[in-house]
Amino acid sequence: MIRTVVLDVGETLTRDDRHRAGWADWLGVPRHTLSGLVGAVVVDGRDNADAIRLLRPDIDVAAEYAAREAAGRGERLDETDLYVGDHPANDVFPAAAVGLLTAHLRRGPWGHWWADDETVRQVADYSIDSLFDLPDLPGLPGLPGLVNPGRRGGSHG
Structure with missing residues (x-):
């Protein structure tokens, strides 16, 4: 019996595509370029931030993250969240x-x-x-995979 569910943040509770799009915009590169590089480094077993380092080899990712935040271009939620x-x-x-x-x-x-x-x-x-x-909730798109607690079974994948 499952007693506790623990959720990962990235791509589970938040959408990483928005995160990557913000970085691409900040770096001045096409969004699909950064997204493709993230896929490449992940397949290679590397850290996601290596995609940024491929675009800007000498970048200090933590410092650049702070600069994005200071400029008001960091992580954010909006009225659709x-x-x-x-x-x-x-x-x-x-x-x-x-x-x-x-x-x-x-x-x-x-x-x-x-x-x-x-x-x-x-x-x-x-x-x-x-x-x-x-x-x-009205206006909220369906949440696939959320199993009603009164239902037994469900899909496991």
């Missing part, structure tokens, strides 16, 4: 303040404590009891 969190002050309010759609998750102590708070209910675009409620 849904931020799901249980804590109003740490999750829902800051995400809503920068224009993200938000879902307050009634899970864990914070989620339950704040579930009926009027301000949380007004600020959050959605209130959900489980991550399994996500596919049912």
